[in-house]
């Protein structure tokens with residue numbers, strides 16, 4: 001077999017389907033978000049970023065940067081080991097306390113990414129509990145699905161956000177079997193929000209544990225940034241709240257929060273926790289600064305939601321179709337992979353607007369989209385440029401307009 005030929009053929013398939021991904025080579029500029037510099041074929045150009053998950057711009061916030069600089073000078077660059085073997089820095093201990101407090105839980109446990117926290121926690125919880133059955137929302141993130149698969153536990157999938165279907169599946173299970181209901185608060189691609197209280201009611205009825213991925217909720221919802229579970233007053237009802245430090249908190253890392261026994265269990269058995277070097281202490285310090293700032297300040301959250309509402313209104317006025325949802329995520333629907341990619345290229349090349357196309361397998365085929373993420377620092381003028389560029393490409397490709 002010619003291995004190189006094989007690799008190239010596989011890539012060609014992606015290209016034909018319009019799914020081949022090309023990185024935009026951009027330089028974020030501290031203090032200038034959402035502006036960035038794009039490198040392309042030796043030239044540079046200013047662009048406006050409209051697809052970042054640094055939803056509040058905290059990755060460039062002066063308090064976060066100062067905390068990271070200070071921690072770097074104080075502790076050095078890396079953690080120096082796994083958490084068990086020399087890598088537990090005081091910053092990790094403090095951050096886990098802050099995260100537990102943020103969610104009103106006894107404990108929290110850090111991982112190197114949100115992906116790893118889902119993978120490790122779900123695979124450990126389900127595989128280390130004999131007979132455990134996972135009941136999973138059909139739209140759950142890849143990191144949850146991979147963790148559940150790895151656990152080899154029995155898995156049932158309920159229709160997206162459908163509490164009646166969840167109830168039906170739970171009722172079919174052995175009443176004595178341990179059960180885990182896994183879902184997200186804000187779904188990243190459609191931007192819809194789970195009926196968490198109703199899910200908890202049904203889970204309680206069948207004595208199931210609950211696992212909520214709050215990756216797109218923490219920092220952005222709730223009076224102190226504790227996520228949708230805080231906003232809805234249900235954090236105490238969840239067995240596990242999982243989150244990331246990489247989106248609203250602007251750095252990197254993931255975590256779970258819950259009871260002391262549950263966190264200790266995962267800490268003691270999860271290979272994805274045990275065998276990986278701890279996060280750099282400066283990252284932990286930056287995350288603490290972001291969490292503290294967003295606990296005390298609701299300004300960024302309020303402005304983010306106002307910006308999302310304003311963008312929707314403007315898209316409506318321009319007839320550009322977008323998925324209605326109650327969150328900060330604005331999915332503009334193109335519904336064709338090749339057109340979606342082409343439009344994204346035109347926006348970048350001709351308008352200096354950076355919004356990545358979202359194609360299969362991230363979303364189902366036929367629902368390809370531009371996932372637009374406004375932030376508190378996008379101005380009305382930025383929005384004018386975005387909406388008029390979208391109107392332009394919509395006309396050029398004779399795309400379907402919203403009614």
Ligand code: PMP
Pocket residue numbers: 113114115116118141143184188213215216244245246253254
């Ligand atoms: N869960 C969801 C719902 C996500 O969208 C993502 C990342 N896009 C993750 C988990 C993984 O988080 P991280 O980027 O911190 O690895």
